[in-house]
Amino acid sequence: MEPDFWHRRWSKQQTAFHQPDGHPMLNKWWPTLELDTDAHVLVPLCGKTPDLRTLAERGHRVTGIELSPIAAQDFFVEQHLSADSDETEDFERYRAECGAGSIEILVGDFFAASAETLGAFDAFYDRAALIALPEAMRSRYVEHLLTLLTDAAPGLLITLDYDQSQMNGPPFAVGEDEVNTLFESCGEITLLENGSRLGGKDMLAERGVQSAEEYVYRLAAPG
Secondary structure, three states: OOHHHHHHHHHOOOOOOOOOOOOHHHHHHHHHHOOOOOOEEEEEOOOOOOHHHHHHOOOOEEEEEEOOHHHHHHHHHHOOOOOEEEEOOOOEEEEEEEOOEEEEEEEOOHHHOOHHHHOOEOEEEEOOOHHHOOHHHHHHHHHHHHHOEOOOOOEEEEEEEEOHHHOOOOOOOOOHHHHHHHOHHHOEEEEEEEEEOOOOOOHHHHOOOOOEEEEEEEEEOOO
8 A cells, every 4th residue: 555545635624534532442441551651652753643642641652653744733733732853864743741651753754763863662552553554554564663662562462353245444454363374473362342433424334244353452561
């Protein structure tokens, strides 16, 4: 999937995947990661999700990585946060204090990120990154994600599973077996919750999906 696809979606405001109120599973299950208050948390392919603010208000130092500058700029405007901006070798960076923590969004290619330049992250939150990628890209994404984390970093992962023949992604269907294969090196993979995603004017139902399940996983490092 080429970067131009996402640039077009954001420029045309074709962002039905965005959840303006954040994800309800974040507050429910994030505490199970048992992080220090000032943990450095990575949110890959973050868009303009309010979940960034939710994490920062817990005291975390939150770093989102996002391809679209429109998404990054919209986030700070919509959250009424005054952000400083600068440029690094690989990213355009926006940063603001928020609650007891902070938020920075790095605009650029996720695969250009490195622990050497950003520091290793203490945890990650993936609500819409893995399912935004076609199958051919998902193993590369996970492999790179894991290089950005400390050895003990846990994560919270939210996926969707449905009959892919009913709709062309994104979001793509990622089943439990694939999650277990992709993250097998992470140690313990715990399915925390799953349930029906469809209801009301759900984006998937409007695109012809008859049944979809949402899965929430906690990923914990070995030992």
